[in-house]
Amino acid sequence: MIFRQLFDPTSSTYTYLLGDSGEALLIDPVYEQAPRDLALLKELGLRLLATLDTHVHADHVTAAWRLHQSCGSSIALAEAAGAELADRPLRHGDRIAFGSRHLNVRATPGHTNGCLTYVLDDESMAFTGDSLLIRGCGRTDFQQGSAQQLFASVREQILTLPDGCLLYPAHDYRGITVTSVAEERRFNPRLGGDVDVGDFTGHMNNLHLPHPKLIAVAVPANMRCGQPEGNAPVPDAPSWAPLTLRFSGVWEIEPMALLEHLDQAQIVDVREAPEFIDQLGHLEGARLVPLSQLMDRVGELDRERPVVAVCRSGVRSAQASVLLAKAGFKQVANLAGGMLRWKSEALPVASDSV
Numbered sequence: 001m002i003f004r005q006l007f008d009p010t011s012s013t014y015t016y017l018l019g020d021s022g023e024a025l026l027i028d029p030v031y032e033q034a035p036r037d038l039a040l041l042k043e044l045g046l047r048l049l050a051t052l053d054t055h056v057h058a059d060h061v062t063a064a065w066r067l068h069q070s071c072g073s074s075i076a077l078a079e080a081a082g083a084e085l086a087d088r089p090l091r092h093g094d095r096i097a098f099g100s101r102h103l104n105v106r107a108t109p110g111h112t113n114g115c116l117t118y119v120l121d122d123e124s125m126a127f128t129g130d131s132l133l134i135r136g137c138g139r140t141d142f143q144q145g146s147a148q149q150l151f152a153s154v155r156e157q158i159l160t161l162p163d164g165c166l167l168y169p170a171h172d173y174r175g176i177t178v179t180s181v182a183e184e185r186r187f188n189p190r191l192g193g194d195v196d197v198g199d200f201t202g203h204m205n206n207l208h209l210p211h212p213k214l215i216a217v218a219v220p221a222n223m224r225c226g227q228p229e230g231n232a233p234v235p236d237a238p239s240w241a242p243l244t245l246r247f248s249g250v251w252e253i254e255p256m257a258l259l260e261h262l263d264q265a266q267i268v269d270v271r272e273a274p275e276f277i278d279q280l281g282h283l284e285g286a287r288l289v290p291l292s293q294l295m296d297r298v299g300e301l302d303r304e305r306p307v308v309a310v311c312r313s314g315v316r317s318a319q320a321s322v323l324l325a326k327a328g329f330k331q332v333a334n335l336a337g338g339m340l341r342w343k344s345e346a347l348p349v350a351s352d353s354v
Helices: 031-044 064-071 147-158 181-187 197-204 215-222 255-260 291-296 315-326 338-344
Strands: 002-008 013-020 023-027 047-052 074-078 088-090 095-098 101-107 116-120 125-129 166-169 251-253 266-269 307-310 332-335
Touching: 002 031, 013 031, 013 095, 013 101, 013 166, 023 031, 023 095, 031 064, 047 064, 047 095, 064 074, 101 147, 147 197, 251 255, 291 315, 307 315, 307 338, 315 332, 332 338
Parallel strands: 023 047, 047 074, 074 088, 125 166, 251 332, 266 307, 307 332
Antiparallel strands: 002 013, 013 023, 095 101, 101 116, 116 125
């Protein structure tokens, strides 16, 4: 069996690829990472049968619809989630086959009402979503969450698996990749040891966490299995540089990729003049065009060459990318993370004046 654990650094999401006899499943794919996942499937000679989401995510948009559009894969997630476009609604006890192997579906609600855990046929590994994290668990204060229900789900459906069963969560924010049933039974501070439902409920009901930043975008999008509003088609990837399409429709380029393709692009810095020469500096050859002036100065740009918009953090330049695309520029990208990312990666900057 082929097994790969993939990572999305923006949302700290793990995506899992399982393959056997030329067939594959992807668990919790991320919208922006669909090109990566498709490339890996092609390299490994695997046909994607289905995408499986462990729940309706609030911190990223699923790639289920995008992958379905690209390769015809089925979209599977909990029937209880009530999502549109899912062509394989799952219930507790269902079985999902790939090659000669299969996953067993266990309902583990509590973080959301539609949480599932996928258990490999020999119970050597399980994919727990946000129901059980490494030394933690998903929150229970939104999306029909219930601390009592989550406690029962984890104790009855996950921690009853064999001690050596490896547990793979949907997220980890410390870089830890895997745990085991025995470890979590003993060391999980919320759900292990002698913790009872009263201890757990009291803890979870007093976390007072802020809502995820993307919840207003991610949850509605994931209730459509990742389909953009209006059923907009996914545009073809530009060929001039390796770019990533964000769910917002903005193409982004990573700092190192831009460094390698600087000679092919015109750099438009949309900060204000004092920022252009502050401690962050600016890119060699960048043209300063503040965002407030951009639409009045588009005539200064070459419509035949790719344009990369740059700002401090990537927020203003994302808006600039949208405006340039609306103005008819066909090859526009946003510098991911802006000058903050560029400087943090110790890439060269210019220090000349405006």
